[in-house]
Each structure stands twice: as C-alpha cells, then as structure tokens.
C-alpha cells in the first residue's frame with residue numbers, strides 16, 4: 435500500500451510539475467495519458483457526480499414503475515461458467531472498464547449460491563437441476579434429487595426422485611417450451627430442461643454401455659429428448675451434437691460418424707413422431723438451411739449444426755468464409771427460436787445457453803471465453819429487442835464460476851488479455867488474466883528455470899493459453915457465487931443473495947405456472 439501511495443504521490447507531483455512547466459494543453463493531455471487515464475473527463479469530480487445523479491434518477495424512476503404484470507413469456511439465459519470476473523473482463527474486451535456488458539443494464543441484480551448437495555464446487559449437471567427444477571442434487575446428476583447417487587444405472591428410474599423443470603411447468607400450463615445451446619443438445623445444461631439421469635455422460639447408448647449399464651434399462655439422454663414427454667413436446671431444439679443421434683456406422687452431412695450402437699437414427703425418429711401427429715416439423719443442419727425456413731409455418735424445429743459442439747464465436751468470426759456456410763451465431767439461433775415460440779398466444783419458456791464460455795475457461799483460453807461472453811450478451815440484447823418488458827421476463831445467470839482472476843495494477847489503457855505492465859519478483863512479466871489451475875501451467879512454467887518469459891505479442895494470439903498455477907489438463911470450476919440479472923415482470927424478485935435452486939420458483943411465480951403459481 436505504502437509503495438503505491440508513494441507512487442501516486444510521485445505521479446501527482448510529476449503531473450503538477452509538467453502542467454506548470456508546459457501550460458500547453460497538449461502536454462497536459464500527454465501527462466495524463468502517461469498516468470493511465472483513458473478518458474480525460476474522469477479526472478473531474480463533476481463527471482462522477484453526474485454519473486451518480488443518472489444512476490439515482492433511474493433508481494427513483496424504478497420505484498414508480500415496479501412491474502408486477504404476469505409474465506406471459508420467460509427467457510432464461512445461462513452463461514455456462516460465466517463468473518463475475520468473466521463479465522468484468524468482458525467489459526474491457528468491449529473497450530473499457532466503464533463499459534456495460536448488455537445485460538448489466540438490467541434493473542435488478544442478485545447473487546446465486548451454486549454449491550450442490552455433495553460438493554462445494556459444482557458442475558453444470560447438478561446446477562441445471564437447481565436453476566431449472568428448483569432442487570439441488572449430486573454432482574454429475576441431472577433432473578434428479580440427491581437420493582440418486584451418480585453412476586448408479588437404475589437409481590434415476592424411480593419417478594419419485596425425478597425433478598421436473600420449468601419447461602414442463604410451462605408445457606402443462608399451455609405454453610410452449612424450447613431451448614438453444616452452443617453445446618451438444620444433450621450436454622448437461624440443456625439436458626436439465628428435459629432429462630432425468632444419474633450421469634451426465636450418458637448422452638448416447640454407447641456411453642451407457644461404457645458406464646457398465648444396460649441401455650434398455652438406462653435410457654440415454656438423446657433418447658430421452660426424442661422419446662420422453664417433455665423432450666418430444668419441445669417446439670425448438672437448436673444446438674450441436676448430431677453424433678448422439680446417429681449410429682456409428684452412419685455419417686452426418688459433414689461426413690462425421692455417429693456414436694450410437696443401437697442402429698437408430700434419432701433425427702428420423704424425431705421427424706416421424708411429428709408426422710404421426712400431423713404437425714409441421716423441420717430438421718436443419720446448416721446456417722443456410724436455417725435461413726431458408728418459413729418460420730411462420732414451423733411448429734417444431736430441430737437444428738443440429740455440428741457433430742459435436744458449435745464453434746467458439748471468435749473462431750466463427752475468424753473463419754468467416756467457412757463458417758458462413760455452416761454455423762449460425764447464438765444471436766441468430768435465439769432470434770429463430772423466438773420467432774417459432776412467439777406463435778403461441780399463451781406464451782413460452784425459452785432456455786438459451788452460451789455453453790462455450792465454460793469450455794474456453796477449461797482450456798485457459800481467456801480471450802475466447804470473453805469473446806463468447808460478448809456474443810452471449812448480443813443474443814440477450816436481441817431477445818430484449820424482440821420482446822416487451824411488459825410481458826416477458828428475461829433472467830440472465832450462470833451455473834458456476836471458474837478459477838479465473840484479474841491481476842496486477844494494469845493501466846486503464848491496457849488490453850486486458852495482455853500483460854500487467856510490471857514484473858514479478860522473478861523479473862518476468864505476468865498476465866492480467868490468469869487461472870488458479872489448468873493447462874496454462876505447461877505454457878507458463880519451464881522445467882527448472884521458473885516462469886517462461888512472455889511478451890505482449892504472445893498474448894495477442896487468440897489461441898494463447900493464459901498462465902495457471904497448478905498443472906491440470908482442464909481448469910476446475912470455482913465455488914464463488916454467480917450473478918443474476920433480470921428485466922421484465924417481477925424482475926425485482928431477483929435482487930439479494932439466494933439459493934440457485936430458488937430461481938425456478940421466482941420465474942414460475944412471475945409467470946403464474948407450476949407448483950409456485952399461487953404462492
């Protein structure tokens with residue numbers, strides 16, 4: 435502290451000396467820039483007082499306009515692994531610390547406690563049960579309470595331990611439901627919408643067999659999506675993961691193999707089931723196919739745009755020529771989903787996951803994670819623009835944190851994905867962004883000679899792996915709380931600190947559906 439204080443004092447003295455010596459305005463500007471000022475107006479107290487006035491005026495106005503309309507529609511946005519640090523760092527990616535990531539403009543913010551029944555640090559499976567079904571379960575399990583231990587082949591078969599999701603409550607109330615994800619549609623978070631399983635990995639029958647279970651007794655997640663009541667009634671299913679729908683002797687449109695062993699083609703079965711009900715259903719697998727759909731005539735939509743996950747958004751942009759043919763953005767998928775769901779005059783529940791924020795963090799790809807967070811925010815902005823705050827509640831949150839931190843005392847003008855601007859005690863530069871663990875350990879530590887020397891040029895590469903303290907093939911999630919942002923009817927419910935498992939109750943009460951409709 436003392437050192438910093440003295441540095442500030444020194445800098446202030448330097449500024450005064452400079453300004454006096456060169457009354458020329460240009461020189462003052464230069465001196466301030468050298469102090470790391472990004473916006474000169476911030477040097478004046480009036481700037482901050484004016485901002486405070488604006489915030490206060492908005493707060494006073496919100497007292498007059500508490501929205502207790504019934505939420506006809508509910509949209510839940512889940513930034514997988516989107517810790518508060520991730521949001522903060524994304525502001526810088528967007529230009530500066532003073533930026534707001536779109537959903538930070540929402541009037542109400544709260545904190546969600548993410549632990550699961552048997553773990554302090556959660557995964558995307560047990561948390562999906564919490565934020566979609568309102569009950570906490572065991573790590574690795576989905577749509578079941580904690581009576582179901584992970585990996586037990588049959589323990590999830592008892593309906594008494596099933597946890598229904600808010601998608602079912604919406605369907606039971608005559609609304610439509612659907613989901614969008616950049617992961618496989620059978621991945622842990624979206625599976626929370628429709629599945630009940632003792633292991634998140636049982637996405638296809640091959641994985642059930644590998645888990646030592648009988649696939650006739652333990653129904654895989656892809657089959658649950660196509661065959662079971664909630665899944666087969668979803669109006670919109672958009673994401674990746676074709677491999678879980680096709681036999682391993684069958685190749686998809688891009689020539690990649692399926693993973694199934696049972697010979698079934700679940701895409702064809704999905705279409706056949708809709709035909710048997712005489713409803714209009716479309717399956718698409720490319721961005722072009724999506725654009726050619728007549729959404730006004732589509733009752734059911736299945737879009738599987740990749741054999742596995744969809745690409746990182748930054749990569750989609752960087753490989754524009756190729757991706758233009760293949761991959762829709764999360765924003766485009768969200769817009770499509772809303773156009774299909776908006777046709778139900780009773781309203782809808784839509785779940786949208788920005789899945790790869792988490793996956794980039796696991797690989798210590800800080801920049802890619804922030805790029806995906808920026809795209810996630812664009813999708814939310816699109817949804818808010820296409821809907822009304824009068825009748826549509828939007829809730830934005832995350833399932834769990836990551837061990838990702840923002841370090842040093844970088845100047846405001848520095849790119850957050852770069853170096854902190856000072857040296858460690860080992861005389862080697864260090865990054866602003868780093869991880870407590872993960873594969874970045876190997877990139878940042880030499881064998882015997884301590885930390886490897888890094889340059890700003892290294893950090894500019896989008897594939898740059900940020901440093902990590904503990905060597906691990908993937909970074910772990912973090913156990914700290916995640917934020918919740920809300921806009922629309924009953925958004926005020928979402929302020930404060932509460933259990934992640936309270937979120938579905940708050941959304942359902944706002945919409946007047948499910949077991950909390952009449953609380």
Ligand SMILES: *[C@@H]1O[C@H](CO)[C@@H](O)[C@H](O)[C@H]1NC(C)=O
Pocket residue numbers: 583586587588589
């Ligand atoms: C698995 O769950 C079933 C049903 O709940 C139970 O009877 C059985 O003992 C469990 N098996 C193991 C190995 O825990």
Ligand SMILES: *[C@@H]1O[C@H](CO)[C@@H](O)[C@H](O)[C@H]1NC(C)=O
Pocket residue numbers: 681682683694695696697698
């Ligand atoms: C599905 O794949 C398995 C494993 O490769 C194979 O043994 C089986 O014959 C295939 N089924 C059909 C119907 O193609």
Ligand SMILES: *[C@@H]1O[C@H](CO)[C@@H](O)[C@H](O)[C@H]1NC(C)=O
Pocket residue numbers: 712
């Ligand atoms: C299916 O729907 C079409 C158009 O709504 C209708 O003309 C036809 O009679 C229906 N067929 C059956 C078998 O319900």
Ligand SMILES: *[C@@H]1O[C@H](CO)[C@@H](O)[C@H](O)[C@H]1NC(C)=O
Pocket residue numbers: 728730
């Ligand atoms: C679809 O329906 C919307 C709303 O009724 C209408 O504005 C739009 O023009 C329609 N689009 C097509 C392609 O028919």
Ligand SMILES: [Zn+2]
Pocket residue numbers: 515558792793796911
């Ligand atoms: Zn994860």
